[in-house]
Amino acid sequence: MKNDQLPLAGRHVLITRGSNQGEKFCMDVASAGGIPYMVPLIDFRAHEDINAPNFINQITQYDWIIFTSKNGVDYFFQHINGHIDPSILRRSHIQFAVVGEKTREALDRYNIPSRFMPNVYTAEDFSREYFEQELTAKKVLIPKGNLASKTIAEGFRSHNIVADEWIVYDTYYPTKNTDKLVRLLSEDRLDVVAFTSPSTFNHFNKIIKEYHIDFRTKKLKIASIGTVTKRTVEQAGFEVSVCPDTFTIDSMFVELCDYFAEKAKERKNSNGQD
Numbered sequence: 102m103k104n105d106q107l108p109l110a111g112r113h114v115l116i117t118r119g120s121n122q123g124e125k126f127c128m129d130v131a132s133a134g135g136i137p138y139m140v141p142l143i144d145f146r147a148h149e150d151i152n153a154p155n156f157i158n159q160i161t162q163y164d165w166i167i168f169t170s171k172n173g174v175d176y177f178f179q180h181i182n183g184h185i186d187p188s189i190l191r192r193s194h195i196q197f198a199v200v201g202e203k204t205r206e207a208l209d210r211y212n213i214p215s216r217f218m219p220n221v222y223t224a225e226d227f228s229r230e231y232f233e234q235e236l237t238a239k240k241v242l243i244p245k246g247n248l249a250s251k252t253i254a255e256g257f258r259s260h261n262i263v264a265d266e267w268i269v270y271d272t273y274y275p276t277k278n279t280d281k282l283v284r285l286l287s288e289d290r291l292d293v294v295a296f297t298s299p300s301t302f303n304h305f306n307k308i309i310k311e312y313h314i315d316f317r318t319k320k321l322k323i324a325s326i327g328t329v330t331k332r333t334v335e336q337a338g339f340e341v342s343v344c345p346d347t348f349t350i351d352s353m354f355v356e357l358c359d360y361f362a363e364k365a366k367e368r369k370n371s372n373g374q375d
Contacts, residue, residue: 107134108358108365115285115294117142117301119275122350126295129354138291140282142304144275145172147179148247148268156242156267157184160195163265164238165216167198167253169224169245174199174207176270177244187211200227201348222348223328228256238262244269248300250329274304282308286317295324295353299333306337324357326350 112135116126119141127137150156157180168174178187191213199205199215201222208215219230240263243254247268257264285291286309296302302325309315324343325331331344343360345352 108362109133109135112136112292112361113138113290114357115140115282115291117295117305118297118350119144122297126350126354129351133354133358135293138281138285140278140285141275142278142282142301143272143298145176145246145270145272147176148271150268152267153180156265157181160185160190160242161193163195163240163242165196165198165241166190167227167241167243168204168208169200169227169243169249169253171203171207172246172270173244173249174204174211177267178211180244180269187213198227198231200224203349224250224252224256227253231256232260241265242267246270246272248272272300274300274307279308283312283314286314289317289320291321293322293324293357294318295357296330296334297326297350297353299330302330302334302337322360324353324360326353 109130110133112130114130114135114137116123116130116137116139118126119139123139123141127139130137160181166177168177181187196216197208197213198217199208200219202218205215205218217231217234217236219227221230238257241257242265244267247270251266254264254266282305294305296305306315309318318339322342323334323339325334325341326345327348328344331341334341343353343356345356
């Protein structure tokens, strides 16, 4: 494909997510002609909860276990490893629910099927769709991160259902990447920054204010995943140019390509009219 046919040709894209997802996003951006910079603004680690033994010992008392993220799945199984054989969960009466596709894929890797997933991948829609389907429960467990919202738990409690929240992982900012981010912004090298969660944006916003380089961000195009992330970015005074209806990194990449392809088409049409 010719360079002028690549939707991200010459665009410098900041990718704020690390791990396999961030690396794949980098490769996708490069395949579309862009120049990716992976600067993880978020990382995760297991959370040591003093209540963990209680959750583990009482696991069969739950009717549903609800996962709000891929990390919630992986850290949940990390915590129960050596205490509970996953095959026991598969054979039990417990049903499993997930918020989105990536979370379902993570659960599938443990050979456990998900009974429910909302059509729209948000906590608000999860609760609404769950009760619209007239699913029932007396007691649910929600393994989650320390920054995850209480929306799902509160939704169940409003229906007089016991909803226990087990913090299985912590989200934190890996400070080793600060210098690289500051350098990229100070050199005005970036065209686009992609945020995968409110936390990635909040860490970004904290850094640009701390180093007094927020004025360097005015020309950046911003892509985000999810309505919560978009709202967080906009409340800080930024404009979001790309926010896919499906809340995945793959969808954000497609939307990003479509956005710049349309901009290129508009410029071409405008030049042709001159």
